[in-house]
Amino acid sequence: MRKNVLGTAGTAFGTACVTVLALGLGTAPATAAPPATAPRGSGWEPAPSAPWDVPAGERCAFAVHGEPIVDEVVSRELPPPAEGVTRTAYKGDLVIRVTNKETGAHYDADVSGTALVDAYASGAQFWRVLGPVLVGVGEGxxxxxxxxxxxxxxxxxxxxxxxxVAGPAVRTDSICARID
Structure with a gap:
């Protein structure tokens, strides 16, 4: 699936739908993991994730760095469901190494879920997800x-x-607790 990182105001790392699987983590530098390969003519395009940093207190009590170590995510634009809405599908393997910047402790989060994301002109997004994604929560x-x-x-x-976050089958795993 697309990046499993959800960022502030519905963006991850400063880009809309930044890695559909990494939600709400921070601002991303210009560099990213090597792009995934999509079959020619399939309509699927590489959707690489960029490394990101989040200051202490914004998500965890300590500063956090995230970086893709496996990134084979591809995306495909679908017909819009309504005027002013874009719809994008994401899929593919994604593993993000999340590191406590104070201690160096890290966790490799497999966030290889699949998502269908509707993005609205207001900045709002609605995700339908199957499988794991990385979600940064400030308010919610x-x-x-x-x-x-x-x-x-x-x-x-x-x-x-x-x-x-809502649904009939939802499990959460605190990454902050894993790397504290």
Whole structure:
């Protein structure tokens, strides 16, 4: 799936749908992991994730760095469901190494889920997800933190970045706790 990182106001690392699987983590530098390969003529395009940093207190009590170590995510634009809405599908293998910048402790998060993302002109997004994605939460129905969210669920991201995760089968794993 596309990057499993959800960022502030529905963007990850400063780009819309930055890595559909990495949600809400921070600003991304210009460099990224090598792009994935998509079959010619398939309509799928590489959707590489960039490394990112989040300051202490924004998601975890300590500063965090994330960097893709496996990134084979591809995306495909689909017909829009309504005027002013873009719809993008994401899929592919994605593993993000999340590091506590104070101690060096790290966790390799497999966030290779699949997502269908509707992005609105207001900055809001609505994700339909199957499998794991990386979600950074500042405000929402999960406590401030950084999570691998897995299962069959939706993520509603308001224009201000508030995230609501809902669904019949949702599991969360706190990455902050894993690398504290």
């Amino acid at each position: 129905n999960l406590t401030r933190g950084l999570y691998v969210v897995d299962g069959a669920y939706t993520i509603d991201i308001g224009p201000t970045g508030t995230k609501t």
